[in-house]
Amino acid sequence: MNAKTCYHCGDSIDGIAIQKADKDFCCIGCKSVYTLLNEHHLGDFYTYEKAPGLKPNIPLQDKYKFLELDEISKRFITYEDDEIIKITLSLPSIHCSSCIYLLENSAKINPAIISCQVHFLKKEASISFNKNKAKLSEIALFLDRIGYTPNFNSKQSHKAKDKNFLFKIGIAGFAFGSIMLWSTPSYFGIAKDNKTFSDFTTYLSFIISLPVLLYSARDYFISAYKAIRARSINLDIPITLGIIALYLQSIYSIFTHEGPGYLDSFAGLIFFLLIGKWFQNISYQSLNFERDNASYFPVAVTRIMGKIEEIIPLEKVKTNDIIQIRNEEIIPCDAELISENAEIDYSFVTGESKIIKKIKGDLIYAGGKLIGQYITLKALSSSDRSQITQLWNEVKNKKEHHTLISYQDKISYFFLIILLSIAAISSCVWYFIDSTMIPKVLISILIVACPCALALSAPFTLGNISRILGRKGLYIKNTSVIEALLSITSIVFDKTGTLSDPSKNEITCLMDDLEIQEQNMLQNITRSSTHPLSKFIYAHFSTDLITQVKFDQFEEIKGKGIKAEYKGHIYRIGNAAFTNQKSGTDTTEVYYTKDGVLLQHFTFTSHFRTGISQMLADLKNYKIYVLSGDNDQDKKTLISLGFEEKNIRFNQEAKDKFEIINALNQSNEKVLMIGDGLNDTGALASAQVGIALSEDMFRFTPNSDGILSAKMLIALPSLMKIAKFSTLVLKICLAFSICYNIIGLSFAISGNLSPLIAAILMPISSITVVVLSTLIIQIRYRKTSTEKK
Amino acid sequence: MGMIYLMLIVSLLIALFFLGFYFWAAKNGQFDDDYTPSVRMLFDDETTIKNDNGDTTI
DSSP: OOOOBOTTTOOBOOSSOEEETTEEESSHHHHHHHHHHHHTTOTTHHHHSSSOOOOOOOOOTTTTGGGGSHHHHTTTEEEEOSSEEEEEEEOTTOOSHHHHHHHHTHHHHOTTEEEEEEETTTTEEEEEEETTTOOHHHHHHHHHHTTOOOBSSOOOOOHHHHHHHHHHHHHHHHHHHHHHHHHHHHHTTOGGGOHHHHHHHHHHHHHHHHHIIIIITHHHHHHHHHHHHTTOOOTHHHHHHHHHHHHHHHHHHHHTTSOOTTHHHHHHHHHHHHHHHHHHHOSOSSSOTTOOGGGGSOSEEEEEETTEEEEEEGGGOOTTOEEEEOTTOBOOSOEEEOSSEEEEEOHHHHSOOOEEEEETTOEEOTTOEEESSOEEEEESSOOOHHHHHHHHHHHHGGGGGGOOOOHHHHHHHHHHHHHHHHHHHHHHHHHHHOGGGHHHHHHHHHHHTOOHHHHHHHHHHHHHHHHHHHHTTEEESSTHHHHHHHTOOEEEEETBTTTBOGGGOEEEEOSOOOOHHHHHHHHHHHHTOOOHHHHHHHHHSOSTTOOOOOOSEEEEETTTEEEEEETTEEEEEEOTTTTTOOOOOSSEEEEEEETTEEEEEEEEEOOBOTTHHHHHHHTTTSEEEEEOSSOGGGHHHHHHHTOOGGGEEOSOOHHHHHHHHHHHHHTTOOEEEEEOSGGGHHHHHHSSEEEEEESSSOSOOTTOSEEEEGGGGGGHHHHHHHHHHHHHHHHHHHHHHHHHHHHHHHHHHTTOOOHHHHHHHHHHHHHHHHHHHHHHHHHHHHHHHHHHO | OHHHHHHHHHHHHHHHHHHHHHHHHHHTTTTTOSSHHHHHTTSOSSOOEEOTTSOEEO
């Protein structure tokens, strides 16, 4: 079947498509953006990528009113004069080259915008606009309307840090090149005849090498020092040993006029190491895993004083202020509820995604998220971000206990032992041959054994692998996640939202359409319930026509249904037994009766993603578990997909999931948890690797080690294979660097290590390892992509 | 022999010039975004005008 998809946003179209110019659209919003773009001759938007659009939003007119406050807007304004304002906004929904095209041409649509420049990787746009033509809040509204909702909570990126790193590489590279150039004569023995010249170059090299030692190499010293203080071993210790040995030996030979020393190798070593580090660091700037929970805070709230509504920054909220909070916003401070009722989701604080109902006069603690209509609150304290963040972190900190010993650190342990024993043995041997040679041999060993190639192999291999995973839809937090993935023994899936796609849950009305009044009652009743099925029914109908009804009696009986009384009529919504109906099917069903007469009969079927059984067949080396928060209605389907009955658990709340993962951890299973983000926060955090599945990739996923595009879930086996492939590459690199070390050590032990040999051997070993790792992965990856075709 | 000292100094000055140039570029954000410009240059300067039938006229 060839399903219709929206020309603008690419969503599949259920029901009748809205058509314009032979193109199908899923909603009016998409069509209007298309029309807008076409009117302004930006039709090219659709040529760079297929269906690149975002579902446009219909934001509230005053959604960005807080930007009219100077103290808030000035946080985003980078430049302002009488006419022009420049701002840098974070637009998390930037996702393809067409986005760049649209945003950078937005000046053609909105006359107030003068220019717009997109930083794709950071998902930021720098916009300058004419402030006489539009306010900042209007610009934000405009962006929101075409689908790019600005995020005003994101923090400024750490630009300064990155730049320091660039400077460090620059200095090391400069010193490496210069010193090597000046040392060339001495490599060929030319300088020997001219003492003053060689002295001049060596002193010059010494001066230039100082900033390399003090500035560029600083991180290695710090890291080694920290490791020693923590009584652990990392690869930076042998590197630091090598660096120090190199440098001391060089200074000694320079000041005793013995020769130029190894300063060229020293600068080169630092240069290559820094490049390796830089390569490791350029990952996904756009996916900010460390995003602070505070980004969910409202930037400003509406304060009501008498009849005046005014918007104030959050920091200015004082005790006894009357404030308004909107849907999906975090309650910023402890408060008393003034509105009739409210539903609050405390999953950030408790880890349980259970919606708690509050009625007028109740105390509402800070940190919960409001679900539903806006509410009015009386603040009982001033807002304290740090306190709430602390609360959230209590859930979060559970992650700490399973720190992984990385591959490199494991190797460096053996490396150090072998290095020290080789040094000890060879000095023993030299003691009998020529004891004056011992210092030279010792230092040569430390220099040549410096695990530079080894240090480079891991960042390049893991970096390349993580980029390939990214191309396939799995974005990981850092390279150590790959190492963690290798040790996985069991995989735990969440059902709803992971294996099944809740947005595609099918709801079928088996009877004729309801009359307006009955439908209104149905919606009023279902709205008051938090049961997922109620929500489905509520969302199934249009919400435009609701008139609020106050029930005479309302009762929700857990596991059965809802009974409501209104003007003498008794309405029941629930299962067959509860509504006195005969159950017709073995699917989930809901009946709606009025005074015992059946009005409507709904059935629900979970929509499982396609390809799951194939995925399970490919994952047979792992123990597979399914944890579901729902009842066992899908049990048969799950078993038919290939899950083992004993490993499926139903009715699991967030806390139960967390405990199951912990139990698995304790029985020495290494768990990969795949869940849908917010609801499984605790479970994701306690698993060895927690991967959040995301439909749109821009969602906030606390505590996860990676984000997997929902479409790519079924590709999980091949993703695991790619991760596994990194071990092979690392082993090959290890073999190569050991070869180089053996060659180098043979020179060192025999006392023949000259600066020239060091200057050749060290860069070559590093470069081959880097090239090798990159080549193997690229060739292998290209193969898998052609296999698929 | 004096020439080689001069050459050495000149080479150092050239290298320093490039180092300074590199610092200047790094400071001015030359290395901030290595992706967007590669896409941006591929956009057509004069956007083609498409009418509603999808036919392209320029």
